[in-house]
Amino acid sequence: MPKNILIDYKNVDFFYKQTQVLFDINLTINKGQSVAIVGHNGAGKTTLIKLLIGVLQPSSGAINSIEYVQTNKLSFMPEHNALYSHLSGIELMRYFAKLKGVEPSNINEILKLVEIDFAAHKKISQYSKGMKQRLMLAQALLSDPEILILDEPYSGLDPNSKRLFSRILQNLSVENKSIILSSHTLEGLSDIVDNVIFIKKGRVTLSGKIKTIIKNLGLNDKMQLTLDKGVSADEIIKSVQSLITSHTLLNNELILLYKTINNIALLKIIVNITSVQDIVITKANVNDAYYHIYNKS
Template identity: 40%
Template sequence: MTAGTAQTPILKIDGVGVTFADLKALQDVSFDVAPGEKLALLGHNGAGKSTLFKCVLGFLKPAAGRITVAGDAPGSNHARRSVSYLPEQVAFPRMLTGIEIITYFARLKSVDPREALPLLDLVGLAQAGRRRVGDYSKGMRQRLGLAQALIGKPDLLLLDEPTSGLDPVSRREFYEIIDRVAQEGAAVLLSSHALSEVEGHIDRIAILSKGRLVADGQIKTLAEAARLPITIRIKAREGQADALRDRFGGTRINGRSVELSCEPAGKIDLVSRLTERREEIDDIDIALPSLDDIYRFYSNLAEKGDAA
């Protein structure tokens, strides 16, 4: 089981299903998020991430299953006080300034605006507070969106592809803030369509594919469970490539190289056999399955399930 389950989860999603006309947008999705936990919800466009967020916010009523936010129904007053939301394409009235936006949302969340305004500092917008949002860059709007989401120390942060459109530096700063907020006890559920983007920043991932949850766990656990082959590329000495291919199998590529693949468990054995032939070998490259390979593996599971 996952790290946070000892605590009462702040978000409980249990067997949720949503159908639009004849499209099953979500089918039997279940997972929990505990206080202080950072969970990334991964999926292609149209996998059902935004639909799930809308259910958690109470905008959509699931046809099946049950969601509770801080013990209450989504959309209830208590639930809305506990959740903060940052939509994928965050937008604010263009004519208002950053300070006005933060003051406005503080009032909507029953928080003293004087307590909320320092958040502009935190996200690096202190200088831009008096400028109109219409003049902000996309990254600045996203930071303002984050400041808005942090007003009133929410128990659950719901971030829909929060770092799309951010440059690498802003992205790092963004995750530093998320880390700090999670350390203070907030649960963070963020969506993304690339595993490589969230790696190192989150505790756990859940993968949605075609409306179904196909994986839920730590990246390391999921990578091991997937048993994806490791690729070993050997660069042969002059004239030795064919001999190596005959001995170890694999495929010849671009002139002097041979590519082998093996199970994770067979890696050490294969490498030691290779070193016995080191006079025939110029160089060895070992490529572990990439995060995107792991992600693709789990995403494709659902598609194979459909075909069966």
């Protein structure tokens, strides 16, 4: 196994009792790589996460991975608030530090990082959902892990907590930690992960670098034009007809969908039309890839 490969799954199947939940999973995760496992609820994301953390064993297939399961190289943040609510935040962190066999000296620092140091001595039962999620992330950071696996980390978070999570995960990514997270949405993930695995009904439908996926799917960029009153949208459409794939007109808002390759040519034509008040360009992103994949039958 090459040195930079952390996890390598070949043709992995998983059966829960008699029901097959995962089919022919092939995935390779390299050192320092950040990956999002994306799919609808019930697609098999959590089962795949459970396999990755070693709680479940594959029914068939080959796994070549470094020995990370049940070691301090791995940290896991489950989807649900798996916390002992009768303890205080600091008591819980001390307990988990002992179980990981790490010095509890950096607990305050971690609690400060996830911005719940002010509630360290409060009972977890008094925490809000966002605070509990942040405490869950804090426990995952205890042993300075090489691999961080997070199951639906953004689920139910308020915008502030989401921003905080993204900032922490981005920093970890910069530190060359491997981040594997599952999510049913892709909102805000493209800043954290560079790779994505789309999973549907237990099968990996598409995986790879986000940019490559968008390019290969031939997704459209979007240009939104705010037209001056009395300007004919037809005239604009006629002049850019050969460069766009479709258009929508709503009041004085004209939305043009086009291939990225036509971006400059299209913009050149549009800027010459003086009757446009405003232009907003939205590049095709991972969310578009998600909708493209999941809205197909």
